[in-house]
Amino acid sequence: MFDSILQNFFNALQWGSFYSLIALGYTLVYGVLRLINFAHGDIFMVGAYIAFFVATFLLGSAISPPMALALTVPLTMLLTAAVGVSIERIAYRPLRRKGANRLYVVITALMCGLILENGNLALLGASRKSFPQLLDKTVYALGPVSLTNQKVAVIVCTVLVFLFLQFVVTKTKIGMAMRAISYDKFAVPLMGIPLDTIIVFTFILGSSFAGLAGLLFALSYPVLDPYMGAMVGWKAFISAVVGGIGDIRGAFVGGFLLGFVEILVVAFFPSTYRELIAFTILLVILYKKPTGIFGVAGTTKI
Numbered sequence: 646m647f648d649s650i651l652q653n654f655f656n657a658l659q660w661g662s663f664y665s666l667i668a669l670g671y672t673l674v675y676g677v678l679r680l681i682n683f684a685h686g687d688i689f690m691v692g693a694y695i696a697f698f699v700a701t702f703l704l705g706s707a708i709s710p711p712m713a714l715a716l717t718v719p720l721t722m723l724l725t726a727a728v729g730v731s732i733e734r735i736a737y738r739p740l741r742r743k744g745a746n747r748l749y750v751v752i753t754a755l756m757c758g759l760i761l762e763n764g765n766l767a768l769l770g771a772s773r774k775s776f777p778q779l780l781d782k783t784v785y786a787l788g789p790v791s792l793t794n795q796k797v798a799v800i801v802c803t804v805l806v807f808l809f810l811q812f813v814v815t816k817t818k819i820g821m822a823m824r825a826i827s828y829d830k831f832a833v834p835l836m837g838i839p840l841d842t843i844i845v846f847t848f849i850l851g852s853s854f855a856g857l858a859g860l861l862f863a864l865s866y867p868v869l870d871p872y873m874g875a876m877v878g879w880k881a882f883i884s885a886v887v888g889g890i891g892d893i894r895g896a897f898v899g900g901f902l903l904g905f906v907e908i909l910v911v912a913f914f915p916s917t918y919r920e921l922i923a924f925t926i927l928l929v930i931l932y933k934k935p936t937g938i939f940g941v942a943g944t945t946k947i
Contacts, residue, residue: 648788648789648790649912650912651789651790652789652790652791653908653909653912654905655790655792655796656796656908657901657904657905657907657908657909658796658800658901658904659796659799659800659865659904660904660907660908661900661901661902661903661904661905662799662800662802662803662861662900662901662904663799663858663861663862663877663881663900663904664877664880664881664884664899664900664901664903664904665803665807665881665884665896665897665899665900665901665904666802666803666806666854666855666857666858666861666900667685667686667689667854667855667858667877667878667881667900668881668882668884668885668888668896668897668899668900669806669807669810669851669854669893669896669897669900670682670685670688670850670851670852670854670855671685671851671881671882671885671890671896672885672888672890672891672892672893672895672896673810673847673850673851673893674847674848674851675885675890675891676823676827676890676891676892676893677823677826677827677844677847678737678741678826678830678844678847679747679827680737680747680750680751680754681751681754681882681890682754682851683751683754683755683757683758683878683882684732684754684755684757684758684761685758685851685852685855685878685881685882686758686874686875686877686878686879686881686882687757687758687761687762687874687875687878688725688728688729688732688761688852688855688856688874689855689856689858689859689862689874689877689878689881690761690762690859690869690871690872690873690874690875690878691725691728691761691765691856691859691874692721692722692725692852692855692856692857692858692859692860693776693859693860693862693863693869693873693874694765694769694774694859694869695720695721695724695725695728695856695859696717696721696776696856696859696860696863697774697776697777697863697869699716699717699720699721699724700713700717700776700777700779701777703716703717704777704779710777710778710779710780710781711779711780713779714779714780717779717860718857718860721856721857721859721860722853722854722856722857723853724856725852725853725855725856725859726848726849726850726852726853726856728852729848729849729851729852729853729855730845730848730849730852732757732848733844733845733848734845736753736754736756736757737750737753737754738841738844740753758874758875758878761874762871762872762874762875763871765871766871769871771870771871773868773869773870774868774869774870775867775868775869776863776864776867776868776869777867778867779864780794780795780798780864782794782795785797795864795865796865798861798864799861799864799865802857802861803897806854806857807893807897810850810893811893811894813850814893819843819846822838822843823843823846823847825838826838826840826843826844827891859874862877880903881900883899883903883924883927884896884899884900884902884903885899885900886899886931886937887899887902887903887927887930887931887937887938888900888902888937888938888939888940889936889937889938889939889940889941890937890940891940892937892939892940894939895937895938895939895940898938898939899937899938902927902938903923903927906922906923906926906927907919907920907923910922910923
């Protein structure tokens with residue numbers, strides 16, 4: 646019994662890592678712009694496909710799998726960041742400059758996600774793609790518990806990304822500018838801070854980490870399809886809300902919390918109960934604390 650719980654603990658760490666990585670992108674954009682970027686889950690899907698094409702190209706160029714992986718990681722993050730910045734430039738920035746109502750921006754974000762999904766479907770077809778093996782699986786035995794090198798890599802990458810974001814947001818000048826925009830984006834340009842540059846930097850961070858999540862997901866579960874980002878993206882968004890959207894610690898903890906609940910439900914109940922029980926627990930958390938675990942209630946002057 647204890648061995649099973651310990652094994653599921655490590656499985657939950659890996660599963661929650663994917664939610665946390667994507668949730669960090671959601672919370673970063675929301676924290677700066679008060680924009681819920683519903684296309685973020687599909688940017689995760691785009692990242693997985695970009696990793697697929699980059700890895701396939703590199704392996705076809707007679708590059709060894711370890712070297713291909715080392716090159717695929719930065720190229721995937723870079724190209725996925727370009728996709729995120731393009732969406733910001735084409736879809737969100739014109740609305741922001743026209744002072745559009747937040748509702749229209751949310752609808753635009755939903756449409757961007759649908760365009761990414763169906764654009765992928767139209768260009769690449771509905772058939773699933775098998776991600777190439779870039780990393781030989783090594784199993785570590787810790788007594789009755791087994792760990793793979795892929796699982797360890799996913800968990801370590803997520804923790805490093807969280808620490809990096811915390812450092813950027815709290816210890817650097819650009820992080821200070823991001824926090825200033827979240828307080829008052831109209832006063833920030835008056836202080837000489839380039840608003841558009843900071844927003845683009847925010848999308849670069851969020852999208853590149855979604856691309857990294859897509860690559861890590863593809864390494865662990867090597868089957869890609871155009872709708873793979875839909876449900877994962879929604880769950881990551883819910884994780885960010887439960888943790889307290891806009892707070893980096895909240896996104897990090899919320900992702901792992903959802904991962905733990907789902908894995909433990911599957912371990913002790915039929916798998917069909919997973920979403921039902923998991924979301925019921927999360928609903929109870931939000932009922933007790935509507936702002937999320939780390940969220941703080943905001944005030945509005947009238």
